[in-house]
Amino acid sequence: MEGLLAKDIVELRSLxxxxxxxxxxxxxxxxxxxxxxxxxxxxxxxxxxDLAINMAEEADKKLARGEGDLLTGIPLGIKDILxxxxxxxxxxxxxxxxxxxxxxxxxxxRMKQSGFSHLGRLNMDEFAMGSSTENSxxxxxxxxxxxxxxxxxxxxxxxxxxxxxxxxxxLGTDTGxxxxxxxxxxxxxxxxxxxxxxxxxxxxxxxxxxxxxGPITRSVKDAAAxxxxxxxxxxxxxxxxxxxxxxxxxxxxxxxxxxxxxxxREYFIEGMDQDVRQAVEDAIKMFERNGATAVPITLPHxxxxxxxxxxxxxxxxxxNLARYDGVKYGFRAPGKDIIEMYKKTRSAGFGKEVKRRIIxxxxxxxxxxxxxxxxxxxxxxxxxxxxxxxxxxxxDLVLTPVSPTTAFRIGEKxxxxxxxxxxxxxxxxxxxxxxxxxxxxxxxDRLGLxxxxxxxxxxxxxxxxxxAAHVFETEMKLKKIPDRFA
Amino acid sequence: MKVTRxxxxxxxxxxxLELDPDEIxxxxxxxxxxxxxxxxxxxxxxxxxxxxxxxxxxxxxxREDQVTESFPVEASVGNAPERKGSFFKVPPIIxxx
Numbered sequence: 001m002e003g004l005l006a007k008d009i010v011e012l013r014s015l016x017x018x019x020x021x022x023x024x025x026x027x028x029x030x031x032x033x034x035x036x037x038x039x040x041x042x043x044x045x046x047x048x049x050d051l052a053i054n055m056a057e058e059a060d061k062k063l064a065r066g067e068g069d070l071l072t073g074i075p076l077g078i079k080d081i082l083x084x085x086x087x088x089x090x091x092x093x094x095x096x097x098x099x100x101x102x103x104x105x106x107x108x109x110r111m112k113q114s115g116f117s118h119l120g121r122l123n124m125d126e127f128a129m130g131s132s133t134e135n136s137x138x139x140x141x142x143x144x145x146x147x148x149x150x151x152x153x154x155x156x157x158x159x160x161x162x163x164x165x166x167x168x169x170x171l172g173t174d175t176g177x178x179x180x181x182x183x184x185x186x187x188x189x190x191x192x193x194x195x196x197x198x199x200x201x202x203x204x205x206x207x208x209x210x211x212x213x214g215p216i217t218r219s220v221k222d223a224a225a226x227x228x229x230x231x232x233x234x235x236x237x238x239x240x241x242x243x244x245x246x247x248x249x250x251x252x253x254x255x256x257x258x259x260x261x262x263x264x265r266e267y268f269i270e271g272m273d274q275d276v277r278q279a280v281e282d283a284i285k286m287f288e289r290n291g292a293t294a295v296p297i298t299l300p301h302x303x304x305x306x307x308x309x310x311x312x313x314x315x316x317x318x319x320n321l322a323r324y325d326g327v328k329y330g331f332r333a334p335g336k337d338i339i340e341m342y343k344k345t346r347s348a349g350f351g352k353e354v355k356r357r358i359i360x361x362x363x364x365x366x367x368x369x370x371x372x373x374x375x376x377x378x379x380x381x382x383x384x385x386x387x388x389x390x391x392x393x394x395x396d397l398v399l400t401p402v403s404p405t406t407a408f409r410i411g412e413k414x415x416x417x418x419x420x421x422x423x424x425x426x427x428x429x430x431x432x433x434x435x436x437x438x439x440x441x442x443x444x445d446r447l448g449l450x451x452x453x454x455x456x457x458x459x460x461x462x463x464x465x466x467x468a469a470h471v472f473e474t475e476m477k478l479k480k481i482p483d484r485f486a
Numbered sequence: 487m488k489v490t491r492x493x494x495x496x497x498x499x500x501x502x503l504e505l506d507p508d509e510i511x512x513x514x515x516x517x518x519x520x521x522x523x524x525x526x527x528x529x530x531x532x533x534x535x536x537x538x539x540x541x542x543x544x545x546x547x548x549r550e551d552q553v554t555e556s557f558p559v560e561a562s563v564g565n566a567p568e569r570k571g572s573f574f575k576v577p578p579i580i581x582x583x
Contacts, residue, residue: 102561196542209540238547239540307524318501325502327574329565334577341577343504355503359494359513360520362501376527378537383530385538418519434541459542 004029005165005481008218009074009225010249012168016063016073023056023063023073027117030075034119034166037485040147042139043161045080045092047120055117062115070225072115077167079158080121081128082213083202084108091204092136093126095349096330105202106237107171107213107230114229119167123157126351127321128178128206130154131423134414135353142410143186145449145482149407152182158216159186164485169217169226173203175210176309177402177427180439183216184402184452187441187480189469190216191223194459195434196241198227199234207316208239210309210431218480220440220470224248227462243460251467257291259468262395266302267426272404275445280401283442283453283472287399290471295395299387304380305429310421311364311377312432317354318361324349356417385433392458397468400426402439402452426454436462440469441478489518 004026007015015021031049038044052075059073078084081091083101085108090096104112125135133141133156141156143149144164151160155172159182162170172179174192183190191214198213205211215226228249233242263284268277284294326332326345333348335341350358364373391398403423413420430437435456442453453472457465494514498505505513559572568575 099565102557102564194542195540196544235549239542239544241542241544301530304527304530307527310520311524311527322502326567327576330567332567336577338577338579339502342502346502347504350503352509355505355509356513356516358501358503359497360517363489363493363497363517363521366497366500372528373524375537376532378539379532379535380527380530381538381541382535383532385541417516418523421520432538432541 005486008221009070009168010221012074013068013070013072017068023059023117024053026073027052027056027075027119030119030167037164038166040142041144041160041164041166042141043122043157043164043166044077044120045090045123045138045157046088048087048118052117052119059115059117069114071111071229073117074168075117075119076111077119077122077158077161077170078108079124079155079170079172081124081173081204082108082171083204084118088121089204091127092124092138093349093351093354094137094331095324095346098331099329103202106199106234108202110229122155122161122170125154125156126354127204127317128154128173128175129317129353129357131177131181131420132408132413133157133182134410135351137351140410143407144485145187146407146447149409149449150185152185152407154178155216156182159183159188159190162186162188162216162218163481165481169215169222171213171226171230172216173211173213174431175207175313176431177424179214179216180402180427180437180452180454181424183439185407185450187450187478188216188218189220189223189441190214190439191227191462192430192437193227193231193462194241194436196239197436197460197462198230199232199237199240201234201236205320207313208320209316210313220466220473221249221252223438224252224466241460246463248463248466251463252470254467255291256287256468256471259292259397259464260295260395261287261292262295262297262391262398264297264299264302264391264398264400266299267400269404272401273406273445276401276404276406276451279443279451280399280453284399286472286475287468290475297391297394297398299391299429301380301383301387302429305384305432306422306425308377308380308384309424309428309432310360311373312381314357314361315365315374316361318358318365321354321358353417381432384429388429388433388435396464398456400454400456402426402454406445406447406449406451430456435459436465438465438469440472442472442476443478488521489514
């Protein structure tokens, strides 16, 4: 079992194919690690041990017949927002407690077809609303690099589990940075695909024009492997893009000579951690040493992105969350008539950040304010998108920090929603423009906390992002798992 | 102050939420700060700019109108907190004399 943690999916697949290890052994290896370490980290909401072993046994049968696909026999963790048939899917909310999904999300269906083993359900901010996973109504997940700090959010359970070696890799979702920011704060790789690249069918909706599903992994190659399985058109999601899926893994190992990298001056702001700035500047130099050309660019509307995002995402959320009414599924509080039942159910079932966003979203959509907020934000979104269109005439990729700071302390920003919102400033514009974005580890600050580099591409240019990220990762050779969990 | 307690109470009603006095107090102050921050959008001239609702435009997505398998009744109502046979059961909607 020595060295298993350091093996990527492709290596594990070849060990499995050569019968040097079975999927049941590999799955048990991770289940044991969860038992040993997850009391300290609290990344899993529920560990599905029996199911994981069953799926691993099925995978071993397939492998014994000489069959198998990219994920056959690979144990993975799933953010608890992706509907999985006959399994509880809670979104870390009291209102969905006990909800048993009657169908599989398209990504789950594809991963089942590929033969993965389902280790369990990972913690998150309630309904994916948050940047620290402190808004989970069940538990607070700790950052494996410093247990007094947050893992980022909303896919904090996914990033923490991957960083502590409690799964080979995990799925997360990203509406304003919820894959990239926790990936960055936990020292892992996170990829938010182009809007529409991955089907959202079966993803519990937060803000439908922004949500995307993507991988959180310990290596760039694993991100390519997972994306390979989950990407592609789906008739069940009318926003999914009807374009063929490239062979992502074939871009791993290609060089980046001649690639133009854009450096937006608006992303190197006052108040940014000095260590973060330094690490990102060093990363840019490393790209240049590998044959890329750095180009200064400008994204002039960046400072309006956070305001734009919080109008649009709360408006969409207030509408999407209207479905939690105590009638069709989940929790119900009694009431003397239907309106009272709705109010009591929703007030007891939602946590305070979710209520805050429903109120804000209802406000910006309400009569008299719609044009001033919602329409205005849609217009500014057009300008933000145009900034990127223009920048991509001069460069092929954009490089920025993922987050202005490293992981903050548990409790530090809980009572100050606006400061929490502002921590997403570098990731939000990417969702508003529908672009693919990626977080790749680029160093540690003076406290030993991970720093992430963001790589942004043109729509559907995940291949070039993966190619560049892999070159960078290979040069950096950073530690992937903190010593106490290695 | 852009936001008053009355506004919060009204919006909470529209969103079918019931807030206690502490929550009203807290949300009034927090929303006021957030909306004030959002006002920076008004410093931009956006006249003539079309709003974006989806970043990757997909217009008129059609599919064949075919009968496919649908969820069985049990799967559809199985999660209901209260049901009667194959129906969702709710508290009174219309007042009975």
